[in-house]
Amino acid sequence: MDRWVLIIAIILAAVAAIQGARHVRRGSKSRWTVLWMLFCFIAQLSVLSLRGEMRACCPLGDTGEVLIFSAWSLTIFYMVVGSVYRLSLLGVFTAPLVCFLLSIALMPGLLDTSPERKIVVDGWRESHAAFSVLAYGALGLAAVAGVMFIVLNRQLKEAHTGTGLFANLPPARDLNQVVERLLWLGFSLLTLGLICGLVMEKSGAANKHLYVALGQWGSYALLLFWGWMRGMPPRKLAITAVVLFVLSLLIFPLIN
Amino acid sequence: MGLNHETAPVEVREHFAVSEDKLGAMASKLTELTTIAESVVISTCNRMEVYVAAEDRQVGLEVLTKHLSKDHNEADMSHLYQKCGDEAKKHLFALVCGLNSMVLGETEIFGQVKSAYKQALEAGATKGVLNRLFQKSFAVGKRIRTNTRIQMGATSVGNVAVDLAEKIFGKLNGSHVMIIGAGETSRLVAQSMISRGASELTVTNRSMERAKALADELNGEVVPFDSWQDALVKADVVVSSTGAPEPVLRANQIESVRRMRKFRPLFLIDIAVPRDIEAQAGDIEEVYLYDIDKLQQLASSAKESRAKQVELCEQMIAEEIRQIS
Numbered sequence: 307m308d309r310w311v312l313i314i315a316i317i318l319a320a321v322a323a324i325q326g327a328r329h330v331r332r333g334s335k336s337r338w339t340v341l342w343m344l345f346c347f348i349a350q351l352s353v354l355s356l357r358g359e360m361r362a363c364c365p366l367g368d369t370g371e372v373l374i375f376s377a378w379s380l381t382i383f384y385m386v387v388g389s390v391y392r393l394s395l396l397g398v399f400t401a402p403l404v405c406f407l408l409s410i411a412l413m414p415g416l417l418d419t420s421p422e423r424k425i426v427v428d429g430w431r432e433s434h435a436a437f438s439v440l441a442y443g444a445l446g447l448a449a450v451a452g453v454m455f456i457v458l459n460r461q462l463k464e465a466h467t468g469t470g471l472f473a474n475l476p477p478a479r480d481l482n483q484v485v486e487r488l489l490w491l492g493f494s495l496l497t498l499g500l501i502c503g504l505v506m507e508k509s510g511a512a513n514k515h516l517y518v519a520l521g522q523w524g525s526y527a528l529l530l531f532w533g534w535m536r537g538m539p540p541r542k543l544a545i546t547a548v549v550l551f552v553l554s555l556l557i558f559p560l561i562n
Numbered sequence: 563m564g565l566n567h568e569t570a571p572v573e574v575r576e577h578f579a580v581s582e583d584k585l586g587a588m589a590s591k592l593t594e595l596t597t598i599a600e601s602v603v604i605s606t607c608n609r610m611e612v613y614v615a616a617e618d619r620q621v622g623l624e625v626l627t628k629h630l631s632k633d634h635n636e637a638d639m640s641h642l643y644q645k646c647g648d649e650a651k652k653h654l655f656a657l658v659c660g661l662n663s664m665v666l667g668e669t670e671i672f673g674q675v676k677s678a679y680k681q682a683l684e685a686g687a688t689k690g691v692l693n694r695l696f697q698k699s700f701a702v703g704k705r706i707r708t709n710t711r712i713q714m715g716a717t718s719v720g721n722v723a724v725d726l727a728e729k730i731f732g733k734l735n736g737s738h739v740m741i742i743g744a745g746e747t748s749r750l751v752a753q754s755m756i757s758r759g760a761s762e763l764t765v766t767n768r769s770m771e772r773a774k775a776l777a778d779e780l781n782g783e784v785v786p787f788d789s790w791q792d793a794l795v796k797a798d799v800v801v802s803s804t805g806a807p808e809p810v811l812r813a814n815q816i817e818s819v820r821r822m823r824k825f826r827p828l829f830l831i832d833i834a835v836p837r838d839i840e841a842q843a844g845d846i847e848e849v850y851l852y853d854i855d856k857l858q859q860l861a862s863s864a865k866e867s868r869a870k871q872v873e874l875c876e877q878m879i880a881e882e883i884r885q886i887s
Contacts (some may be wrong), residue, residue: 462730463844465856468715468863477732478827537824539847 379443564611715864
């Protein structure tokens, strides 16, 4: 059942991505992207709910669940940020990433068919996982906004302004602010996740995971501290947000 | 029946112009004429047009011509065009879409026609025929603007610059514009920026008198020409148009204030020939440099792109007319 709902979520994300891309090519606004993403969000929520029932705890027990949770948090931040900043195009850029993460989660072996039901639940461990994945959502969306900034910046620099994409991209300064705010939000959630991680009961593997997480946290801290103290050209900030997120995704294989 | 910038020079158009608050009254007056049941009068700086629904087409034309010729001489009357039936519908639809405008695809005409129709409606000068026709024309106008790119891109250097500024900064509210050289084009660009919300303006010029005159006109402040570099820290947009033979703004001057500016975006508009701003300034990450060639090229491409859309718009209009005929 959970897999079928996951397939529905993938289809909805794909529809949002394709329809959004078609609108961008035509140079018109993709008002429906938000709606498709909302349906996709509901489908993801249903999958997580079903998985949570099966596990009797937060559904973050395997790589597949982590990927679904990440896609879900990416979508929820898009729903909030997209409407606040009227960045409907952010959905067009977010949808393919959500679709990609959900598709990977569906690959054989990543999503346990009969997950182990937990009898004792460690609250700190659950909170650590939930905060960390939510942080991934915010940082992922910062990377998406960063990509949008890089594209717009290039078009502005080269005076390549006649495309539908250029017409629909939000202003450069707004995008830069979105990247900055999402980085701060993601970093705050990451910090909470890390604190919970330091308190929870640890195994050998968990220690290894924590060192990597500390490295990731330190990188984001350095980026934000540098930007706050000395300022940073918007393009550099955007590129760093993208690079750090891609590197963060590489931590997944270390989780299990 | 009417005339526009293509059929009549301004000295003729001004004879036919109707002030905005009298459009409804004039439309109402026309319905008192024999056979004319409904009427809408449109008057803008580029056109004056009268739309009527008459019980008898031929009589209607004669009565209307006679009425207009009361206040205008024969030479003026010779500039008028007449369109009936589907041709008149096609004309109105094209008008609302901006296809008959001096700046192809401009959107202001849509509001002007809407306002003229509203006045005629309130004056009781329209009934079934013109109500349906005008409502349809607004729907066609919206459809064409949504489904074509007829209004895409700015077609003048000033508007291109302002559109780019909005693409960089979003709303220009609170933005700081600095003018180097108090020329006419700088004044026009600065005026456009202010009309879109830019609130702070600094003017510098070799002649302090001209700088002061421009600053007074645009409610800005003057900075002496030998110390304008300090004002660069606050500026978001710099418009330069001096007659200097050498660049007045160099890349190293911007480099020296980047940290103080906290790497905020800087939009440089160089409309001088020879150029005022060193080309290397455009290589700085947060700097967007546009010279007169780039701006003119963008304006020309927008004009070409709009012209290419005309055929598509006309097809859509023809399709709409087929549906209502």
